[in-house]
Amino acid sequence: MVIDNQPTHTDPTSSVVDKVKQMVGVNTSEPTPTETAMQDRPILKFRRVHIIVNPASGQDGLKLPALNKLLKDLEIEWEMFVTSRGGEAGERAKQAIAAGVDAIVVYGGDGTVLEVASSMAGSDIPLIIIPGGTANVLSVELGIPADQSQAALLLGSVPNAIRTLDMGVLGGGKRDGDDQSDLFFFHLGMGLEGEMHEKADREAKDRSGMFAYVVAALKTLSNPTTSHYHLTLDGEQVEAEGINCMVTNFGSVGVSGITLSHAIDMSDGLLDVIIFQDANLSSLLSAAASAVTSGELAQPLLQWQAREVTIVADPKQTLVVDGELIDVDSITIRVMPKFVRVVVPAQSAS
Numbered sequence: 001m002v003i004d005n006q007p008t009h010t011d012p013t014s015s016v017v018d019k020v021k022q023m024v025g026v027n028t029s030e031p032t033p034t035e036t037a038m039q040d041r042p043i044l045k046f047r048r049v050h051i052i053v054n055p056a057s058g059q060d061g062l063k064l065p066a067l068n069k070l071l072k073d074l075e076i077e078w079e080m081f082v083t084s085r086g087g088e089a090g091e092r093a094k095q096a097i098a099a100g101v102d103a104i105v106v107y108g109g110d111g112t113v114l115e116v117a118s119s120m121a122g123s124d125i126p127l128i129i130i131p132g133g134t135a136n137v138l139s140v141e142l143g144i145p146a147d148q149s150q151a152a153l154l155l156g157s158v159p160n161a162i163r164t165l166d167m168g169v170l171g172g173g174k175r176d177g178d179d180q181s182d183l184f185f186f187h188l189g190m191g192l193e194g195e196m197h198e199k200a201d202r203e204a205k206d207r208s209g210m211f212a213y214v215v216a217a218l219k220t221l222s223n224p225t226t227s228h229y230h231l232t233l234d235g236e237q238v239e240a241e242g243i244n245c246m247v248t249n250f251g252s253v254g255v256s257g258i259t260l261s262h263a264i265d266m267s268d269g270l271l272d273v274i275i276f277q278d279a280n281l282s283s284l285l286s287a288a289a290s291a292v293t294s295g296e297l298a299q300p301l302l303q304w305q306a307r308e309v310t311i312v313a314d315p316k317q318t319l320v321v322d323g324e325l326i327d328v329d330s331i332t333i334r335v336m337p338k339f340v341r342v343v344v345p346a347q348s349a350s
Contacts, residue, residue, distance in 0.1 A: 041159030041346040046103045050096035051080040054108035057132040090119035109133015114322040117340045118184030126341040141252035143348030161349035165266045167339040171332045185321045191244035194318025227313045233306035242275040269337040270305040309333040
C-alpha cells in the first residue's frame with residue numbers, strides 16, 4: 001500500500017430523499033469521494049487485493065466490467081471469490097489475510113460485510129466496502145457512496161483514509177455455517193426490528209430494497225408487542241418498557257443525514273443501547289419528522305452507553321444481528337474497541 005497525490009474530478013449525485021429534505025429546508029446533499037474540496041488530500045494505493053462477492057446481495061449485482069477496468073487502470077493485482085454458503089465470506093477473508101494482500105474488498109450487504117469484518121480480528125489489513133445490500137446502513141454511516149462505481153473509486157482513484165471501528169461481540173451467538181462461539185456485530189436489535197425482518201422476505205427485499213423494511217414495519221405496528229427489559233449496563237441495573245431494544249455502534253437509519261443520536265460514535269469504545277418506548281404510530285411518525293428537520297430522531301427514545309451489556313426481555317423477543325435472525329439463550333454483549341480498519345472517503349475519516 002502506498003500514498004499518492006493526484007487531482008480528482010467532480011461527479012455530484014442526488015437522490016429522491018435529498019429532494020424531499022430540501023423541500024423542508026434541510027441541506028443534506030450527500031458528499032462523494034470526488035468532491036473537488038478533496039483535491040489536495042493524499043490517496044492510499046493498493047497493489048494486491050482479494051474481492052469477496054455475495055451474489056445473493058442487492059438488487060442489481062456487481063458491475064464487473066466497470067470494476068475490472070478500474071482495477072486495470074489502477075494496476076491492481078486481484079482475485080475474486082464468489083460465495084455460495086453462509087460462513088464462506090469469513091473463510092475467504094482469513095485466506096486473504098494469510099495470503100498477505102494489501103486490502104480485502106467486499107461486495108454485499110451489512111450481513112456479508114460483518115462476516116468479513118469479524119474474520120479480520122488482529123489484522124492490519126483494511127476493508128474496502130462496495131455496498132450491495134438492501135439497506136447498507138453501515139456504508140451510509142461511514143459516508144461510503146451507495147453507487148458501487150463511486151464506492152469502488154476508494155481503491156485508489158480518489159482521496160481516501162482508514163478509519164478504525166469498534167464492534168460488539170455477542171457471547172454464545174453464531175451464524176449458520178460458523179463454528180465460532182461468539183458473534184461479532186455492529187448492530188443488534190430485538191422486538192420490532194426482529195418482526196420487521198421476518199416479514200420482509202428475500203424477494204421483497206430484492207425488489208424494493210430498503211422500502212421493504214418500511215412496508216413490513218407499518219404492518220407490524222398494527223399490533224406491536226411491548227416487553228419489559230431488564231438491562232445490566234457496566235454493572236448497573238436498569239428497568240424499562242418498550243417495543244424495541246437495540247445495541248448498536250452506528251446511528252444511521254440507512255438515509256444520509258438522519259441519525260438516531262449524534263452521541264453515537266463508531267470509534268469511542270462504547271456501545272449505545274436504545275429503547276423505543278412508544279408503540280403509538282403517530283409518535284413514531286413525529287420522531288421521523290423530527291429526523292427530517294433536525295437530522296436526529298427524537299422521543300420516544302431512551303439511550304445509554306456502556307462497555308458491557310446484558311439484556312433480559314419479558315416476553316422474549318425475536319433477535320436480529322446485522323440483518324440476520326439469531327437464536328440465543330441469553331444476551332450478553334461487550335465492546336471490542338478498534339477492532340476493524342475500513343477504507344472511507346477522506347472527508348469521512350475525521
